[in-house]
Every structure is written in structure tokens, then in C-alpha cells.
Amino acid sequence: MPEVIERSETLLPGPAEALGGLLGVPVPDLEGGEALPLLWHWVYLLDRPRQADLGRDGHPVRGTIPVPPGPGYRRMWAGGRVRVHGPLRCNNPAAKRSRVLSIQHKQGRSGPLIFVVVEHQVLQHGQLVIDEQQDIVYREAGPPPGPPQAPPQAAAAADPVIPAAPDEWAIDTSPTVLFRFSALTYNGHRIHYDRDYARDVEGYPGLLTHGPLQALAMAEAARARGYGARPPFEYRLTSPLFDFQGLVVKAAPADGSITTAARDLHGRQTASGTLQITG
Numbered sequence: 001m002p003e004v005i006e007r008s009e010t011l012l013p014g015p016a017e018a019l020g021g022l023l024g025v026p027v028p029d030l031e032g033g034e035a036l037p038l039l040w041h042w043v044y045l046l047d048r049p050r051q052a053d054l055g056r057d058g059h060p061v062r063g064t065i066p067v068p069p070g071p072g073y074r075r076m077w078a079g080g081r082v083r084v085h086g087p088l089r090c091n092n093p094a095a096k097r098s099r100v101l102s103i104q105h106k107q108g109r110s111g112p113l114i115f116v117v118v119e120h121q122v123l124q125h126g127q128l129v130i131d132e133q134q135d136i137v138y139r140e141a142g143p144p145p146g147p148p149q150a151p152p153q154a155a156a157a158a159d160p161v162i163p164a165a166p167d168e169w170a171i172d173t174s175p176t177v178l179f180r181f182s183a184l185t186y187n188g189h190r191i192h193y194d195r196d197y198a199r200d201v202e203g204y205p206g207l208l209t210h211g212p213l214q215a216l217a218m219a220e221a222a223r224a225r226g227y228g229a230r231p232p233f234e235y236r237l238t239s240p241l242f243d244f245q246g247l248v249v250k251a252a253p254a255d256g257s258i259t260t261a262a263r264d265l266h267g268r269q270t271a272s273g274t275l276q277i278t279g
Contacts, residue, residue, distance in 0.1 A: 005065050007045045008095040011036075015043040016090065018184055022177065025220050035087030038219045038233060038275075041122055041130055042212055045096035046186045057197075058188035065098045066116045072141040073114070074202065075189070077211035079236035080134040086127060094124045101133065114138040159266040164248050169221050170265075171247040173209045178243055181213050206242035214241065214249070214271040218260035222251035222275055227258050235260070235273035251275075 013030040019040060020027035028034035049060035059075055061068055068075065088094065101117040115137055122130035164170040171177075179193040190197040191208045198204040215235045241247060246265035251258055262271035 003065065004097055004099045006095055006097050007047075008093060009045060010093050011044050011088070011090045013090045015184065016040055019043050019216075022180055022184065023171070023217070023220060025224070030090040033089055035089055037223055038084065038231070039082065039212075039216050041088055042216070043184055045094060045122065048186055049188075054188055057202075058190040058194075060188075066100050066118055066136060069114050069138050073138040074141055076137045076139070077237060078115075078135040078137045079211075079234075080132060080215070081232070081234045083131045083232045084129065085131065086124075086129045088122065088124060088129045092124055094122055094129075097121045097123070108139070111140055161265050162248075162263075162267045165250075167252065168248050168250040169217070169224070171217050171249065173241070173243045173245070173247045175207055175243055178207055178209060178213075181210055185210075185212065204240070204242065206244050209241040209243060209245075209247060209270075211237040211271070214247065214262045215273065217247060217249045218251065218262055218271065218273045219275075221249045222258050222260055225251055227251065227253075227275060227277070231258070231275040231277060233273060233275050235271060237271050239268065239270045241270040253277075 016030060016036055017027055028037065030036075047060065047064050049063055053060045053062050053064075055061040055068070055071070057074070059068065061071070098118060098120050101119045102115075104115040106113045106115060115135065118134045118136060120130070120132045120134065121128055122132075175193065175195070181187075182189070182192045187210070191202055191204060192210055193207065195207055198207055214237065218235060219233060241262070241264060245268075247262060248265065249260065249262045251260045256277055258275040258277060260273040260275065261269055263269045
């Protein structure tokens with residue numbers, strides 16, 4: 001049987017209120033018993049590893065699910081699927097059970113890749129409320145990055161900016177926002193807040209905007225348009241998004257479902273998602 005890690009806590013309103021304030025979105029009447037919106041469970045039932053259990057990149061290397069396949073592997077969140085079976089409410093105890101469902105080794109253009117599917121199930125009052133699968137990709141560390149390139153902001157400025165349309169939502173991806181989202185989700189991955197590390201060690205031109213932040217923004221775009229509170233949601237991160245590139249999201253109906261998308265300020269799509277409409 002695969003190893004299962006279980007966490008439990010009483011869901012206090014504070015983290016949800018903090019998330020609402022960070023994104024500038026309405027917070028439900030949590031004291032009155034309204035359910036948490038789609039994906040807001042990501043600020044609860046978190047891993048809180050010891051500092052001694054963190055690797056150089058800020059991710060835990062032991063006592064967590066999944067455990068990195070070896071030292072030096074780079075971790076990327078590639079997407080996932082979330083099915084909500086009932087309301088998840090604050091001021092009530094909840095539990096989360098996590099396990100690895102599958103591991104696949106593949107060869108990518110940049111070298112070997114390891115695809116890991118992790119299952120998280122959230123229960124409240126003994127009932128399954130959220131059933132989720134997350135797709136995590138690990139790749140071996142590449143050679144040290146070469147000499148610094150031209151400032152990425154200067155290169156980006158040469159591309160035309162496409163303002164958010166009336167049906168789109170532009171979201172701040174400043175270092176402050178990325179740092180606060182990392183803190184709220186207890187995510188120690190340094191690529192999101194340590195620019196020197198992201199540039200000099202992993203070779204990125206800027207800070208990485210979190211995949212979960214993009215997924216949450218897409219779900220919130222759907223909520224703002226009044227789409228169902230508990231639809232199954234499938235999302236995919238398709239391209240890296242850096243802090244200086246901005247984030248714009250939208251949601252629109254399409255053939256019995258809701259399609260969501262995230263792009264940068266220059267029109268390059270970085271994520272997509274589909275919410276199935278439920279009655």
C-alpha cells in the first residue's frame with residue numbers, strides 16, 4: 001500500500017480572509033456557514049516541515065508527499081484535477097489524506113523527466129468533500145547558468161502590451177504578492193521570492209509566478225461571473241510565467257462547460273482550465 005500522510009485541523013477563517021485580501025476578491029460569510037470557494041482549501045491543512053528538512057531550493061526533502069526523487073531535482077507544478085463533493089466550511093475540523101498515485105519516467109527535450117501524480121482527499125465530519133490530483137514534474141538540475149543576459153524587463157518592454165479586456169481580470173504579480181502568496185501557502189520554494197537564487201542557480205530571468213496562484217485566479221474569474229460553486233475543475237500550466245510579465249485571466253462558457261485561461265501582459269498563454277457545469 002502507498003504511504004499515506006494525514007493532517008487535521010480546525011479550519012479557522014483567518015487564512016481565507018488573508019487570501020481574499022491578497023487577491024482583492026469577496027470573502028464568503030464564513031462565520032455564517034458559507035462554504036469556501038473553489039481551490040481555497042489550498043491555504044489549509046498545509047505541510048509545515050522543519051527547517052532541517054528543507055533542501056537548497058526551499059522544498060522539503062523528507063517527511064512529505066511526494067519526496068523528491070533525488071538531490072538537486074527541480075520541481076514544477078504542471079496541473080491537476082479537483083472534484084468537490086460538498087461544502088467545506090470554516091470553524092469545523094477537517095482532515096487531509098495524501099498519497100502518491102503514480103510515478104512515470106519520460107524523456108523530455110531537456111533531459112529525463114519524472115511525472116508524479118499526488119492525490120489529496122479532504123474530509124469533514126467523516127465525509128469526502130474534496131478529491132484532488134496534482135501533477136508534479138521533476139527534472140534534473142542543468143548546468144550553471146551562463147553570464148547574465150539583458151534585463152528581462154527591458155526585453156519585455158519591446159513587446160506590445162495587451163490591456164485586459166472588459167471580460168478579463170489583471171492581477172498583480174509583484175514580488176510582494178508572490179512573497180505573500182508563498183507565505184500564505186507555506187511554500188518555501190525560493191524561485192518565487194529569492195530573485196538571486198532564481199537567476200543565479202536555476203537560470204530563470206525573474207521570479208516564477210506560482211502555478212497554484214494562476215489556477216486560483218482562473219477559478220476566481222469563473223466565480224466572479226457567477227458560475228457554479230462546486231464544479232469539477234481541471235487545469236494545466238502550459239508555460240512559465242515570471243513576475244515582470246504580469247497575469248491576466250478570463251472565464252467564458254463553452255459547450256456545457258466553462259473555459260478559463262491565463263496569459264501574460266503580452267498575450268502569451270500560460271495556463272488553461274475547464275470547469276464542468278453542474279446542476
